[in-house]
Amino acid sequence: xxxxxxxxxxxxxxxxxxxxxxxxxxxxxxxxxxxxxxxxxxxxxxxxxxxxxxxxxxxxxxxxxxxxxxxxxxxxxxxxxxxxxxxxxxxxxxxxxxxxxxxxxxxxxxxxxxxxxxxxxxxxxxxxxxxxxxxxxxxxxxxxxxxxxxxxxxxxxxxxxxxxxxxxxxxxxxxxxxxxxxxxxxxxxxxxxxxxxxxxxxxxxxxxxxxxxxxxxxxxxxxxxxxxxxxxx
Amino acid sequence: xxxxxxxxxxxxxxxxxxxxxxxxxxxxxxxxxxxxxxxxxxxxxxxxxxxxxxxxxxxxxxxxxxxxxxxxxxxxxxxxxxxxxxxxxxxxxxxxxxxxxxxxxxxxxxxxxxxxxxxxxxxxxxxxxxxxxxxxxxxxxxxxxxxxxxxxxxxxxxxxxxxxxxxxxxxxxxxxxxxxxxxxxxxxxxxxxxxxxxxxxxxxxxxxxxxxxxxxxxxxxxxxxxxxxxxxxxxxxxxxxxxxxxxxxxxxxxxxxxxxxxxxxxxxxxxxxxxxxxxxxxxxxxxxxxxxxxxxxxxxxxxxxxxxxxxxxxxxxxxxxxxxxxxxxxxxxxxxxxxxxxxxxxxxxxxxxxxxxxxxxxx
Numbered sequence: 001x002x003x004x005x006x007x008x009x010x011x012x013x014x015x016x017x018x019x020x021x022x023x024x025x026x027x028x029x030x031x032x033x034x035x036x037x038x039x040x041x042x043x044x045x046x047x048x049x050x051x052x053x054x055x056x057x058x059x060x061x062x063x064x065x066x067x068x069x070x071x072x073x074x075x076x077x078x079x080x081x082x083x084x085x086x087x088x089x090x091x092x093x094x095x096x097x098x099x100x101x102x103x104x105x106x107x108x109x110x111x112x113x114x115x116x117x118x119x120x121x122x123x124x125x126x127x128x129x130x131x132x133x134x135x136x137x138x139x140x141x142x143x144x145x146x147x148x149x150x151x152x153x154x155x156x157x158x159x160x161x162x163x164x165x166x167x168x169x170x171x172x173x174x175x176x177x178x179x180x181x182x183x184x185x186x187x188x189x190x191x192x193x194x195x196x197x198x199x200x201x202x203x204x205x206x207x208x209x210x211x212x213x214x215x216x217x218x219x220x221x222x223x224x225x226x227x228x229x230x231x232x233x
Numbered sequence: 234x235x236x237x238x239x240x241x242x243x244x245x246x247x248x249x250x251x252x253x254x255x256x257x258x259x260x261x262x263x264x265x266x267x268x269x270x271x272x273x274x275x276x277x278x279x280x281x282x283x284x285x286x287x288x289x290x291x292x293x294x295x296x297x298x299x300x301x302x303x304x305x306x307x308x309x310x311x312x313x314x315x316x317x318x319x320x321x322x323x324x325x326x327x328x329x330x331x332x333x334x335x336x337x338x339x340x341x342x343x344x345x346x347x348x349x350x351x352x353x354x355x356x357x358x359x360x361x362x363x364x365x366x367x368x369x370x371x372x373x374x375x376x377x378x379x380x381x382x383x384x385x386x387x388x389x390x391x392x393x394x395x396x397x398x399x400x401x402x403x404x405x406x407x408x409x410x411x412x413x414x415x416x417x418x419x420x421x422x423x424x425x426x427x428x429x430x431x432x433x434x435x436x437x438x439x440x441x442x443x444x445x446x447x448x449x450x451x452x453x454x455x456x457x458x459x460x461x462x463x464x465x466x467x468x469x470x471x472x473x474x475x476x477x478x479x480x481x482x483x484x485x486x487x488x489x490x491x492x493x494x495x496x497x498x499x500x501x502x503x504x505x506x507x508x509x510x511x512x513x514x515x516x517x518x519x520x521x522x523x524x525x526x527x528x529x530x531x532x533x534x535x536x537x538x539x540x541x542x543x544x545x546x547x548x549x550x551x552x553x554x555x556x557x558x559x560x561x562x563x564x565x566x567x568x569x570x571x572x573x574x575x576x577x578x579x580x581x582x583x584x585x586x587x588x589x590x591x592x593x594x595x596x
Contacts, residue, residue, distance in 0.1 A: 050474060050476055050493060051474065052478070053474060053489060054473055054475055058469040058472070060473070062472055063474030065472040065474075067474075122575055122576075125583070162460060162500075163463070165458075166454065175449060176449065178449075179449050183530045183532075183535070184499075184501070185500040185526065189543060192542060192558070193554040196554070196555075196558020200561060203562065203565050204565060207572070207573065211572075211576060
């Protein structure tokens with residue numbers, strides 16, 4: 001387990017120019033998330049606010065059916081890629097576990113976290129270089145994005161089970177969620193509300209990676225393509 | 234001992250009508266034609282099971298629905314079957330006589346009668362908000378439930394709490410499963426439940442001497458296993474994306490889907506779209522109005538009947554998921570914009586002071 005993320009703390013890293021961080025499955029997972037979440041948000045909003053009605057006979061159209069199909073397919077894709085991602089956390093490198101294991105009992109991690117907070121508050125210029133996620137980013141992913149994604153998958157499959165019917169696998173695995181929330185309409189409301197948590201994460205995430213890319217001398221965005229974090233000095 | 238069939242024949246019901254009822258009941262229970270003779274046989278041979286029907290905090294809409302059971306026989310059959318050893322609304326006797334009937338039935342059929350509860354008990358002020366026979370209803374309910382074989386919760390009141398338990402629930406009305414713990418409870422929610430569902434549930438229990446298969450929330454699966462939406466005759470319009478956009482528009486005249494008008498069919502488990510009401514004449518969606526979800530838990534407190542994305546009370550009357558989430562997202566975006574602005578300014582200042590050094594972070 002990676003206790004702290006700064007590369008500077010290890011003297012061997014003095015002349016480090018690049019380091020392989022994100023293995024192929026992690027990168028693939030990331031971009032599957034990107035596409036799936038984009039499709040899920042757009043189709044999800046269309047399900048809540050359907051487009052203007054089609055004309056003619058009902059038998060000639062399947063518009064809302066296709067919107068829902070896209071939503072369900074993207075949801076399934078998201079869930080399966082999460083399962084593979086969890087598997088990879090067991091067999092992948094240290095960085096693949098950062099999403100799930102946050103070293104909250106490690107003093108250095110907290111020091112770096114506070115250091116990060118201060119640098120984001122413009123109290124000082126950040127001088128530490130990180131190989132994987134910086135502590136703030138790690139906290140945001142582990143405590144905001146990952147729980148939100150799982151909340152969406154659990155409530156999503158619970159609602160899917162309503163259409164799939166009693167006795168379907170989704171009913172057997174996730175059917176208990178509906179009485180837990182009270183009734184189906186509550187599950188819909190919370191599923192919709194949690195979508196905005198993911199939207200907030202996407203806004204901050206996109207801003208942060210682009211900002212890091214521009215203001216620091218380390219690669220961020222391209223790292224999720226190539227897998228390598230490069231340091232320009 | 235008198236059987237159901239004896240009672241029916243005594244009331245002048247023909248054997249033909251009796252068998253028709255048995256077939257209808259078998260079909261509506263999803264049992265198939267094979268079970269019609271079994272139901273008939275059971276009704277012919279089994280001694281009548283007494284039913285005690287208690288009324289708590291309620292509007293009596295369950296009884297109103299029940300006595301309008303669509304099948305021409307059902308009301309006779311079921312009223313006879315139940316015989317209503319005690320039902321203070323329907324029975325002829327009143328006052329002390331009625332109480333005597335109740336006590337007599339409990340004593341005579343101890344552990345062998347079915348208790349049907351319409352309405353629910355309020356718990357505030359020691360239950361004084363609902364008094365029957367001079368005692369708080371909650372005490373009466375517990376006393377009668379103690380020796381019952383099984384308990385039927387009629388309607389949304391007994392099953393979930395309904396309007397008297399809606400926020401702020403001043404009388405602290407609770408569904409009956411909050412005061413009866415040691416008896417099997419079968420929930421037949423709805424405000425009111427469909428008459429045919431009620432008669433079929435009773436028939437099933439009397440015929441097979443057991444509860445029908447229940448779902449996670451204690452409702453009989455055969456009637457509450459699917460949503461209104463799953464069997465709605467307007468469903469093709471839903472899949473096609475053809476919606477009523479406003480009352481009395483072209484779509485409303487053409488009978489398009491009422492999803493956009495806040496129809497709760499997609500979140501409501503009941504048999505309305507198959508069984509319908511009043512001898513199969515219609516049901517709310519058939520009459521051009523969305524389902525209000527009356528058989529769902531706490532349906533009074535789930536925001537407007539006419540909203541698709543319903544309100545969230547905890548955040549204020551007008552708030553829904555989008556107003557809350559959208560506001561948070563907008564604040565986040567604004568924060569990001571401000572942060573980006575300050576970042577740019579800080580870097581400009583550093584670069585200005587030191588010139589364009591090789592280190593972009595301004596070292």
